[in-house]
Amino acid sequence: MANIDLNRRRVAAAAALLALPAVRAWAQGYPSRPIRVVVPYPAGGSTDQLARAIQQPMQELLGQPVVIDNRAGAGGTIGTDVVAKAAPDGYTLAFGNTGPNAVVSLLRKVPYDPVHDLAPISTVALTPMILAVPADSPARTLKEFLAYAKREGDKLNYGSVGNGSLSHLTGEQFNDQAGLKLKHIPYSGGAPLLAAFAGGQLQAAFVTGLDGASMLASGKVRYLAVATPKPTDVVPGLPAIAEEVPGFAATAWFGLLAPKGVPADILAKVHGAVVAAVARPEVRKIFIDRRIEPHSSTPQEMEQRIAGEMKHWGEVIKKAGITI
Incomplete structure (x- = not known):
């Protein structure tokens, strides 16, 4: 039985190695069709406005249409779940924020795991409370x-x-x-x-x-x-x-995420486009005029931000006894 298991592992490893060139070719050809960005709130809302501010620059940088898809409801979790369950090919992304990606799952059961089902790409903006x-x-x-x-x-x-x-x-x-x-x-x-x-x-x-x-x-x-x-x-x-209240801080963020499992080469292309889009003067002006700080990040920095917020707001929720 041990030999059978060992052989299965060897076959699986060999298959994975054989698949690598295909994955790389897939990533090199990305994007070859329109990219959907799911905004989990209604059109015209604050999150939607920021997503649309980077829509045109990202289209120009990636060479394909970027389509905003508003999927509102349940505090942003309906649209976020659409992305969490989408194919990990880079053609369905989420324009997320603090709520559905760091807070809501602390208060009630949601149909996705914000940590294990989604991959941070970059923050786009920060705004203080x-x-x-x-x-x-x-x-x-x-x-x-x-x-x-x-x-x-x-x-x-x-x-x-x-x-x-x-x-x-x-x-x-x-x-x-x-x-x-x-x-x-x-x-x-x-x-x-x-x-x-x-x-x-x-x-x-x-x-x-x-x-x-x-x-x-x-x-x-x-x-x-x-x-x-x-x-x-x-x-x-x-x-x-x-x-007056030492240590007090509260900031909301907005940013782009993908389904977990998107190839690293594709994530890198999207990340580069987001960073370049946020750096554009016309985008920065839109954000600053709305009292929003343009702020891109590495995927790792965004991941750390989400983890830190989940810990911080989890403690606030527990101490205050908040339920919904």
Whole structure:
């Protein structure tokens, strides 16, 4: 029996060696047809806008059409699952973000494994979470807000774009690290959150620069501070929350992933196109105008970022007892 198993292993190894030239030829001919990028959110949303910003540059760099396929639903997990189960040939990619790729699986069962079923290619952009308050808030500075919140205790609330969202988790992290008792009120997206701000129903919320743009433009909201370790040019003129709450940080990322198993040569071609696309001046301007930092990375750096976030947000979820 041992000899049979050994022979099987030898045959399998020989077959794998014989297949290598074919795999290399396949990769060298890539891409030979359109590439589908699945955005797991509706057309026109923040994630979709960023995906479309790199769409044309990637088409030019790869020499094939790049087609955006919006597959919204279930917090981004429906579209992400489409990619996780796609053929590992480089023709189906995911434009992911922190939610379906680092957080949602910590809160409920999802039909894919974000670590073992998907291969990071590169981040595309980063955006810090921003502490926003109503324009008529008595707190004009971060220090004043902390004093106000500690004085009022659980009489104050903060809104989020949904249970288990990054805006929710950031609020709970803020409560914990700042010693506050703000009550969480979830909404079903940015538009209802803005309406709540405009109606005077909220005292605070954590938003991204992209999602918060319409709130800020409405004149109903003010930004107080940014959740980066120190002030950032991405959202100029704001202090870092860490100046008053040491160690506080919360950042959202957006990036490209592939099904696990795509040949390394193909991943390298896509990675090169993403990095070059993000570096283009017109793409950088689109991102910066939306308070988003253009930021490409190596696959290994992106993998480490996801692993670090899963550990960090897992601890926040456990400590706050968050369920969805």
